[in-house]
Amino acid sequence: MGVEKYPEALEFILHWGEMGTHWGANRSVAQVHALLYLSKKPLDAEAICGALDLARSNVSTALKELQGYGIVRRTHVAGDRRDHFVAETELWEMFMAITAERKKREIDPVIAKLAELKERMAANKDLPAHVRDRIGGMHDFINTLTTWYGQVRGLKKSTLISLMKLGAKVARFIPGGKD
Amino acid sequence: MGVEKYPEALEFILHWGEMGTHWGANRSVAQVHALLYLSKKPLDAEAICGALDLARSNVSTALKELQGYGIVRRTHVAGDRRDHFVAETELWEMFMAITAERKKREIDPVIAKLAELKERMAANKDLPAHVRDRIGGMHDFINTLTTWYGQVRGLKKSTLISLMKLGAKVARFIPGGKD
DNA sequence: CGATAGTTTCAGAAATAACCGAAATACTCT
DNA sequence: AGAGTATTTCGGTTATTTCTGAAACTATCG
Secondary structure, three states: OOHHHOHHHHHHHHHHHHHHHHOOOOHHHHHHHHHHHHOOOOEEHHHHHHHHOOOHHHHHHHHHHHHHHOOEEEEEOOOOOOEEEEEOOOHHHHHHHHHHHHHHHHHHHHHHHHHHHHHHHHOOOOOOHHHHHHHHHHHHHHHHHHHHHHHHOOOOHHHHHHHHHHHHHHHHHOOOOOO | OOHHHOHHHHHHHHHHHHHHHHOOOOHHHHHHHHHHHHOOOOEEHHHHHHHHOOOHHHHHHHHHHHHHHOOEEEEEOOOOOOEEEEEOOOHHHHHHHHHHHHHHHHHHHHHHHHHHHHHHHHOOOOOOHHHHHHHHHHHHHHHHHHHHHHHHOOOOHHHHHHHHHHHHHHHHHOOOOOO
């Protein structure tokens, strides 16, 4: 019996799907992800269709997308020819995979565009200074954030968890950062 | 002359609008924001319509949304009866305002739903243990992240900037976190 | 080398979200 | 108060995205 038969599990799937529409993903992608996340055993595409009442092709697209994010992978089940799928259940891994992919899709293009504009603006003498400053400032700001992100994501998981537990107390290590 | 007449400024506005569609906002909202961000002087709604070729009502809705995020505010211009609008140009402030609002809209409802499910699952004896664990684990994980966020966002801006500059070096202060 | 089972692609249909313009409402000044 | 101007709300339209079902493609087994 599939987990989607339990009311709480189904509600989780539906809510997750709904939230997905407000984030980058569409409803189907988020629902498939939620189902796999709750499932103990690998599921084949047909089983997912049945559980969520989605078209086979839609499930295929969703699985591809989730594999693109790196949070779902194919496995093989002995004695079964069909592909089966499992979701990453380590939440830290999942979170890292999603942020990395979203950065690639949504932040990197902005940085590239801002860099391009910056270059062109340097050669454009009658552009008001404040426009140059604002666009340049945005570029610098996003660069600062992503550089920080790039460094921090390289830390060991255990170190990151310790840092999170420390919370606001990290400020103790900063001169003048008592509060 | 409005900034949207400069090719680089216009490109910034269009690109920002396009990216907006991939984030929570719609194109119009993001474009209005970009225009105000680049504008040195406060703009009235009519001027925004003209600059971006949007319907008056659409601009009205966009301005309301941006004020809801706390990144645009109304001002008055001497000798002019119309409302005028300016964007937050302090990028750090802007970033904090957006993350706070997105948390409220997109994360808090998930936490509430997960808490509700957790409670109901506790009373449901024939629910498989792994379903309880996975949903509970998600709840704990998101709580950990948001608790950390809540603490860190309370720090002084200067402290936060110092921490960012430190980057991966913060790990030095964690026992066993050399890398 | 077919036959069969499994998967993906794609064009159109359905659903959703964005946008416009007209009408209603609110405000300001005399 | 009421004329004139500014702003918001709302029903309908358009644009965009998502989803489907059929067809094409791929792989595996006898």
